[in-house]
Amino acid sequence: QKEVEQNSGPLSVPEGAIASLNCTYSDRGSQSFFWYRQYSGKSPELIMFIYSNGDKEDGRFTAQLNKASQYVSLLIRDSQPSDSATYLCAVTPTGNQFYFGTGTSLTVIP
């Protein structure tokens, strides 16, 4: 069983703060790592992906990967109320099928 673990939250941060979302995975063969954002009642949308150890930045979002520790995180800088959503971590060993965590609920308080 390939497991992806996320803290379900809820995680609350004040507007303008850094939100840190964490994810661990069990399959050491995992190659690609994705973060999805899901607003209530909507479908998930892809916001970041990372393949290599280290950090990858895209605007206010930074994905961090540590394969030795089997850990991937998402940092959201200057958090906005519009960032309030559930964030899903997804992992794939093959590039085809993804394994999802149950998501972390984030609330950004104005």
Added chain:
Amino acid sequence: DVKVTQSSRYLVKRTGEKVFLECVQDMDHENMFWYRQDPGLGLRLIYFSYDVKMKEKGDIPEGYSVSREKKERFSLILESASTNQTSMYLCASSFPGNGYTFGSGTRLTVV
């Protein structure tokens, strides 16, 4: 703009009915997937397909079947709907190695 289109946004069906959920993508993706999403359980894979006429069982295939006669279309069939199949159903597609694009979802209620 790439799209994955699910035929219905909301659906109400009676117990025992045969239910068809349709998914069409316009991105020429090889891979297509059907998930259901329930509170506290996350996304659970029902079936997937990597090619036309190819299908593989996911983690929870019982009570479901699929059809992929054309590359762009992947249908999920509930053979005899039951109340425990009330859920949000999400279709997704992708190129190998790339992230999924999800459809907008079908919220199915079985009464």
